[in-house]
Amino acid sequence: MWKDLLAGVSFLRRHPVLRALTVCLSFFSFLxxxxxxxxxxxxxxxxxxxxxxxxxxFAAGAMGTITGALLVAPVRRKLGFGxxxxxxxxxxxxxLAGIGSARSVPGIAAxxxxxxxxxxxxxxxxxxxxxxxxxxxLLGRVTSAFWTIHYSAAPLGAAVLTWAAQRHGTAPVGLxxxxxxxxxxxxxxxxxVRSPRPERSHGPA
Numbered sequence: 001m002w003k004d005l006l007a008g009v010s011f012l013r014r015h016p017v018l019r020a021l022t023v024c025l026s027f028f029s030f031l032x033x034x035x036x037x038x039x040x041x042x043x044x045x046x047x048x049x050x051x052x053x054x055x056x057x058f059a060a061g062a063m064g065t066i067t068g069a070l071l072v073a074p075v076r077r078k079l080g081f082g083x084x085x086x087x088x089x090x091x092x093x094x095x096l097a098g099i100g101s102a103r104s105v106p107g108i109a110a111x112x113x114x115x116x117x118x119x120x121x122x123x124x125x126x127x128x129x130x131x132x133x134x135x136x137x138l139l140g141r142v143t144s145a146f147w148t149i150h151y152s153a154a155p156l157g158a159a160v161l162t163w164a165a166q167r168h169g170t171a172p173v174g175l176x177x178x179x180x181x182x183x184x185x186x187x188x189x190x191x192x193v194r195s196p197r198p199e200r201s202h203g204p205a
Contacts, residue, residue, distance in 0.1 A: 004140075004141045004144070005141065005144060005145055005148065006145075007138065007141045007145075008138065008141035008142040008143070008144055008145030008146070009145045009149070011134065011138055011141070011142050011145075012142060012145055012146060012149070015133060016192040017129070017133070017192045017193060017195060017198040018129075018130060018133065018142075018146070020188070020191035020192050020193050021085075021126055021129070021193050022146060022149050022150050024089075024184060024187075024188050024191070024193060025126060025150035026149060026150040026152070026153055027153075027180070027184050028089060028092075028122075028150075028181065028184060029150055029151055029153065029154035029157065030153045030154055030156065030157030031096075031157060031161075031177045031180045031181055031184070032092065032096065032119070032157075032177065032181070033151075033154040033155070033157050033158045033161075034157060034158030034159070034160075034161030034162050035096060035099075035115065035161075035177075037158060037161070037162045037165075038099070038100065038161055038162065038165055038170055038173065038174060038177075039054075039057065039099060039108070039112060040054055041162065041165055041166070041170060042099065042100060042108070042165075042170040042174075043057060043105075043108065046169070046170055047103065047105075049105065053105055056105070056109065057105065057108055057109045057112055058112070060109035060110070060112055060113045061109075061112040061113055061115070061116040062116070063113055064112065064113030064114060064115070064116040064117035064120075065116045065117060065119070065120045067113070067117050068088075068116070068117035068118060068119070068120030068121045068124075069120050069124065071117075071121065072084070072120065072121045072124045072125060075121065076125060079196075080195075080196025080197060081125055081129060081193075081195060081196060081197065081198055081199070082188075082193055082194035082195050082196050082198070083194075083196065084121065084122075084125055085121075085122050085125045085126065085188070085193060086185045086188045086189060086193065086194065087185075088118040088119075088121040088122040088125070089118070089122055089181055089184060089185045089188065090181070090182055090185035091114065091118045092115055092118045092119060092122070092178075092181050093177075093178040093179065093180070093181025093182035093184075093185065094178060094182070095111045095112075095114040095115035095118065095178070096115055096174055096177050096178040096181060097174055097175045097177070097178025097179065097182075098111045098174070098178070099111045099112065099115065099170075099174050100165075100169075100170035100171045100172070100173055100174020100175060101170075101171040101174060101175065129198060129199060130142065130143065130146060132199040133198070133199055161173060161177060164176075
C-alpha cells in the first residue's frame with residue numbers, strides 16, 4: 001500500500017501542474033471544508049432560523065452545484081484550464097466572504113449556490129486534468145495520493161473555522177476564509193496552474 005501511495009506521490013511531484021495544483025487544493029480544502037458547518041451555525045445561531053430554512057438553503061446550493069456541472073465544460077473550452085480554475089476559486093472566496101455577514105435567507109441561499117457552483121467547476125477541472133495527464137497504469141495510485149495529500153489538512157481547517165466562528169462570529173471568519181481563497185487564486189497565477197492547456201504542454205519533469 002505504501003509503495004503504491006509513494007508511486008502516486010512521485011508522479012504528482014514530477015508533474016509541474018499537478019504538483020502546484022495539489023498544494024493549492026490543500027490550502028483550498030483547509031479554508032472551505034468547514035463551510036457547511038459555518039453556514040448552519042450562521043443560520044441557526046446568528047439568525048435563529050429553523051432546520052427547514054437550512055434545508056432550503058442547501059437545496060439552493062445543490063442547484064448551484066448542478067449549474068456549475070453544466071457550465072464547466074464550455075467555460076473550460078473557452079477560457080482554458082487556468083482561467084477557469086483560478087476564476088472559480090476567486091469567486092468562491094467572494095461568496096464565502098459574503099455568506100458569514102449576509103442577514104437575509106435569500107441572499108445566503110444565492111451566495112451558497114454561487115459558492116458550491118464554483119466549487120463544482122474547480123473540482124471538475126482538477127479531477128479531469130488529473131485523469132487526462134496520468135497514465136492508465138498509474139491512475140489509481142495517483143488518485144489516492146492526490147486525495148490523501150490535499151484532504152489531509154481539511155479536517156483541521158474545519159475545526160479551526162468552526163471554533164473561530166463560535167469565538168468571534170461568522171462574519172469575520174467568513175471574511176478571513178474568503179480573503180484566503182482570493183489570495184490563493186492570486187498565488188496560483190504565479191504557478192503552472194495558470195496554463196490554459198496543461199494537458200498538452202506539461203508532463204512529468
